[in-house]
Amino acid sequence: MNDFWIILTGVLVAVNCGLLGAFLILRKMSMVGDAISHAVLPGIVIAYLVADSRNGVVMLIGAAGFGLLTTFLIEWFYKRARIQADASIGITFTWLFAIGVILVSAFTGNVDLDQECVLYGDIAYVPFDLLFWNDQTFGPTPIWLQSGNLILILATIFIGYRGLFITSFDPGFATGLGIRTGAWHYALMGAVSLTVVLSFNAVGAILVVAFLVVPPAAAYLISKKLPTLLWLTVLFGILSAVSGFYLAVWWQASISGSMAVAAGFLFLVVFILSKLINVRHKKHESIRFSESHIIAPTP
Amino acid sequence: MNSNLLWVLVGCALIGAGASLVGSFAYLRKKSLVGDAVAHALLPGVALSFLIFEEKSLWVLFPGALIAGWLSLLSIEGITRYSKIKSDTAIAIVLSVFFAVGIVLLTHIQQGNYGNQSGLDSFLFGKAAAMLPRDISLFITVDLVLIAAIWLFYPYLKLYSFDEAFARSVGLPAKRLEFLISTLTVLAIATGIQAVGVVLMAALIITPAAAARFYTKRLSSMLGLAMAFGVVSGVGGVFISYLAPSMPTGPWIVVLLSFMAIFTFIFAPHRGVYQRYMSQVRHRRKMNDENVLKLLYHLDEANPGLNYSSTDLSAKRYFESGPLQETLKRLSQNGLLKSINSRYKLSETGHHEAMRVVRLHRLWELYLNVRMNIADDHVHNDAEAIEHIITPELEEALLKELGYPALDPHSSIIPGVKPALP
Numbered sequence: 001m002n003d004f005w006i007i008l009t010g011v012l013v014a015v016n017c018g019l020l021g022a023f024l025i026l027r028k029m030s031m032v033g034d035a036i037s038h039a040v041l042p043g044i045v046i047a048y049l050v051a052d053s054r055n056g057v058v059m060l061i062g063a064a065g066f067g068l069l070t071t072f073l074i075e076w077f078y079k080r081a082r083i084q085a086d087a088s089i090g091i092t093f094t095w096l097f098a099i100g101v102i103l104v105s106a107f108t109g110n111v112d113l114d115q116e117c118v119l120y121g122d123i124a125y126v127p128f129d130l131l132f133w134n135d136q137t138f139g140p141t142p143i144w145l146q147s148g149n150l151i152l153i154l155a156t157i158f159i160g161y162r163g164l165f166i167t168s169f170d171p172g173f174a175t176g177l178g179i180r181t182g183a184w185h186y187a188l189m190g191a192v193s194l195t196v197v198l199s200f201n202a203v204g205a206i207l208v209v210a211f212l213v214v215p216p217a218a219a220y221l222i223s224k225k226l227p228t229l230l231w232l233t234v235l236f237g238i239l240s241a242v243s244g245f246y247l248a249v250w251w252q253a254s255i256s257g258s259m260a261v262a263a264g265f266l267f268l269v270v271f272i273l274s275k276l277i278n279v280r281h282k283k284h285e286s287i288r289f290s291e292s293h294i295i296a297p298t299p
Numbered sequence: 300m301n302s303n304l305l306w307v308l309v310g311c312a313l314i315g316a317g318a319s320l321v322g323s324f325a326y327l328r329k330k331s332l333v334g335d336a337v338a339h340a341l342l343p344g345v346a347l348s349f350l351i352f353e354e355k356s357l358w359v360l361f362p363g364a365l366i367a368g369w370l371s372l373l374s375i376e377g378i379t380r381y382s383k384i385k386s387d388t389a390i391a392i393v394l395s396v397f398f399a400v401g402i403v404l405l406t407h408i409q410q411g412n413y414g415n416q417s418g419l420d421s422f423l424f425g426k427a428a429a430m431l432p433r434d435i436s437l438f439i440t441v442d443l444v445l446i447a448a449i450w451l452f453y454p455y456l457k458l459y460s461f462d463e464a465f466a467r468s469v470g471l472p473a474k475r476l477e478f479l480i481s482t483l484t485v486l487a488i489a490t491g492i493q494a495v496g497v498v499l500m501a502a503l504i505i506t507p508a509a510a511a512r513f514y515t516k517r518l519s520s521m522l523g524l525a526m527a528f529g530v531v532s533g534v535g536g537v538f539i540s541y542l543a544p545s546m547p548t549g550p551w552i553v554v555l556l557s558f559m560a561i562f563t564f565i566f567a568p569h570r571g572v573y574q575r576y577m578s579q580v581r582h583r584r585k586m587n588d589e590n591v592l593k594l595l596y597h598l599d600e601a602n603p604g605l606n607y608s609s610t611d612l613s614a615k616r617y618f619e620s621g622p623l624q625e626t627l628k629r630l631s632q633n634g635l636l637k638s639i640n641s642r643y644k645l646s647e648t649g650h651h652e653a654m655r656v657v658r659l660h661r662l663w664e665l666y667l668n669v670r671m672n673i674a675d676d677h678v679h680n681d682a683e684a685i686e687h688i689i690t691p692e693l694e695e696a697l698l699k700e701l702g703y704p705a706l707d708p709h710s711s712i713i714p715g716v717k718p719a720l721p
Contacts, residue, residue, distance in 0.1 A: 030391035081564040086331040094502035095557035098550035210395035257402035264396030
């Protein structure tokens with residue numbers, strides 16, 4: 001049963017992150033996801049200190065606040081201080097993450113959080129973090145949180161599909177139509193921050209990036225339409241979470257790390273297969289092309 | 300000061316110097332985040348070398364780290380070249396997957412039965428205090444290699460970083476230069492993980508270069524400044540964790556560096572946010588001043604000797620009311636206007652200054668009309684903009700070019716032009 005809970009958590013995290021990550025990739029903002037996943041750390045630590053426990057609500061507010069602060073800072077560095085986009089991302093997240101690590105080590109006594117948990121999470125403890133209500137248990141808390149987040153993300157995508165679609169593919173055209181590109185941008189960033197925070201305990205700061213980017217990137221290689229991209233992302237996310245778990249058991253290693261490795265492996269396979277198919281396709285095309293040219297000129 | 304502290308100080312300074320050197324080239328090539336990916340990607344190399352040699356001396360782990368860093372650069376290159384995936388996504392993929400492999404290996408090592416594996420995870424956040432004299436010799440070697448390579452190939456690297464397309468077109472060996480830059484990057488990053496760890500290494504690459512760029516336009520001084528930033532923050536971080544032993548060195552180096560950089564972004568001369576804002580304000584003031592003076596001059600031309608209130612001025616030309624009041628006040632204080640019961644007229648010096656502005660305006664109109672063949676009813680708006688920025692030298696050149704003219708295209712007098720001596 002414990003294994004089941006861990007796998008389910010992994011699957012939920014992978015699906016949640018992947019669905020948002022697909023939009024990040026389309027907007028060429030993959031590294032912003034990376035930045036947010038690092039930069040929420042001080043928010044989480046401050047929330048721990050303020051609330052004196054792993055109080056979910058305070059933690060969410062703290063981290064989501066820092067997530068939005070990150071996007072604001074990146075924008076400010078880029079637009080006001082005129083620093084290159086790349087560098088403004090790098091400066092922002094390293095700065096905030098360093099502050100977070102300093103806070104962790106300054107308040108080690110008060111904070112139930114260590115540096116390793118920050119980096120690769122502790123998904124193995126998910127089954128013991130049970131939700132109690134009137135002396136009855138309702139399964140692990142992370143499952144409930146992740147499921148709630150999944151519903152939220154799905155609702156956002158269903159309701160805001162057209163807005164997200166247009167602003168992701170052609171922001172200029174969207175602005176021309178009178179769609180508020182900035183509002184969608186910050187809505188997406190808010191959702192990413194929220195998801196990163198919720199997934200943080202499970203998979204750690206850096207591996208969130210693997211779940212945000214790798215499954216949707218694999219799906220992006222072989223899809224030409226947004227719905228295909230999203231469905232394939234979900235499929236690849238589930239596959240990497242499940243296979244990653246068994247990889248970890250077999251190899252006695254970090255579970256979330258193995259899930260990310262599985263995602264990377266999946267990406268590699270899709271990458272090579274898509275190349276092979278493409279090459280065959282092109283050969284076929286060129287044969288047809290040359291045949292038609294040989295035949296055409298004959299009277 | 301004990302000798303151990305000295306070693307750590309020297310080590311962190313060397314690391315800061317090396318990283319900021321390669322970071323400057325990365326910044327100019329707009330590839331700052333590649334350094335982040337390389338730093339993360341070193342982890343599996345380190346872990347794998349440990350698995351093979353069961354030894355955690357930096358000299359043993361270093362080659363593994365180099366190979367892993369190299370592989371990560373190749374992967375980013377391969378993904379962007381052979382698929383439709385953009386470079387930012389490729390960087391994120393390589394970064395997270397390589398790092399995950401590293402974590403898997405590291406946790407596998409921790410579960411297994413390997414002697415003296417403790418401390419291997421200090422590569423995550425760095426452990427500057429664990430530096431040994433033999434590590435320092437490695438850092439010195441790497442820094443010497445970096446400096447020698449940059450010094451030897453300086454002109455080529457400079458050209459390649461500033462304008463890659465041009466460098467290719469004049470026949471520089473792009474592939475070899477790319478190889479050189481990548482090798483130097485991986486080398487510098489691989490030494491740095493000892494001090495700040497793989498996660499924060501990106502800061503040592505990106506931040507000093509971005510800050511140094513604010514002070515200079517020359518590559519050589521940018522390299523020097525970036526190195527100074529790197530060294531100062533390295534030394535500062537070590538001192539903080541020496542004075543407060545519970546404090547981690549690496550994150551403090553990064554925080555110090557970030558504060559220096561953010562201070563630079565705001566207060567740097569010329570390019571800083573504050574300076575640019577102030578020069579905007581100054582320019583706006585100058586334009587308002589000159590526009591008010593010019594308006595009063597025009598009014599004087601029509602009916603000499605009258606006073607005007609601010610409402611009269613607003614009726615003649617659109618001014619925002621707040622700035623107009625400020626402008627009138629400022630001009631009165633500087634003695635350019637005489638004010639009598641909040642009605643204004645030009646003073647002696649004000650008249651002189653107003654003549655200058657009107658002269659520039661009309662000279663430019665004439666120049667556009669005569670030399671550029673622009674119709675005389677199309678020249679006003681252009682002159683309205685340029686009259687505020689024509690320098691005395693340009694004015695002299697215009698006068699000479701137009702032969703010290705007396706009238707503009709609208710047959711108004713160009714004030715204050717002394718006819719040329721024959």
